[in-house]
Amino acid sequence: MARIDYSDPAAASERTREILGKNRNANIFRMMAHSPSYLEQYCRLGGAIRNKGELDPVIRELAITRTGILCEAPYEVAAHKRIGGYVGVSNEQNAALDDWQTASCFTDVQRAALAFTDETVALHRPTDATFKAIAAHLTPGALVELQLSVGFYIMTSKFLETFAIDMQPVSEVV
Numbered sequence: 001m002a003r004i005d006y007s008d009p010a011a012a013s014e015r016t017r018e019i020l021g022k023n024r025n026a027n028i029f030r031m032m033a034h035s036p037s038y039l040e041q042y043c044r045l046g047g048a049i050r051n052k053g054e055l056d057p058v059i060r061e062l063a064i065t066r067t068g069i070l071c072e073a074p075y076e077v078a079a080h081k082r083i084g085g086y087v088g089v090s091n092e093q094n095a096a097l098d099d100w101q102t103a104s105c106f107t108d109v110q111r112a113a114l115a116f117t118d119e120t121v122a123l124h125r126p127t128d129a130t131f132k133a134i135a136a137h138l139t140p141g142a143l144v145e146l147q148l149s150v151g152f153y154i155m156t157s158k159f160l161e162t163f164a165i166d167m168q169p170v171s172e173v174v
Contacts, residue, residue, distance in 0.1 A: 003164045006030040019043055024172065027165045028075065028156075049152055050083075055138070055145040057087035062110055063117045063146060064153045065089075066097050070121040071157030075167055080153075082171075109137040113146060120150045 007030050009020050016036045023029045023043065032039040049060070061084035068076030081094045093110075096103035100114050112134040119126040126134075135143055159165075 001164065002027070002031065002166055003162075004031075004034075007033040009033070012036065015040070027168055028160060031163050031165055032159070045152060046156075049145070049149050053142070053145040055142040055149065056109075058084070058089050059110060059113045059146065060149050061087055061089050062093065062097065062106075063113050063150055065094065066100070066114055066117045067121055067150050067153040068157050069097055070118065071154060071161070073157035073160045075160045075165055076153060076157045078167070109134075112137055116146065117150050120147065121154060 006027060007016075009017050009025060009030065012020065012033055013036060016033050016039065019039060020029055020033060029039060029043070032042060053060070061080055065077055065080040065084055068074075068080060081089075084094060085091070090105065092105045093103075096105055097114075100106060100111070106114065112130070115130050116126050116134045119130050134146070138146065
């Protein structure tokens with residue numbers, strides 16, 4: 001159960017109701033709507049991460065889902081496994097993300113991105129060797145997008161867990 005009540009969309013401004021509606025009134029956004037200006041900017045950056053970059057969407061979703069796993073945020077994991085499926089992450093890859101190092105279903109660039117993700121979350125920055133490995137595969141723009149994706153979803157995972165956001169059927173919110 002959430003640590004504080006979710007905001008009431010009926011009491012929100014028209015703009016906030018519009019944002020909530022576009023996001024299916026998902027619990028994460030209803031909680032975030034306690035701060036309408038932050039909700040709007042959060043959605044703006046999240047939309048850019050998911051829709052406007054050059055980073056391969058499969059790599060992005062593998063990294064986001066792995067971030068959720070490492071941050072112990074099941075809401076995030078469930079949502080992004082589903083989103084990943086929409087952009088080409090295979091069921092086998094989604095199933096293997098907990099122990100990706102021993103799985104054979106990832107390409108070299110995906111493995112480099114997952115190592116980068118693991119070290120960014122666990123060590124707070126990737127080692128030089130891991131950074132060089134992923135930088136060999138990505139443009140500077142895609143590399144920036146990978147890091148910002150991981151960082152954004154660390155923040156999202158921590159938000160979900162801080163407020164104990166209730167799980168919803170993922171099919172209703174993604």
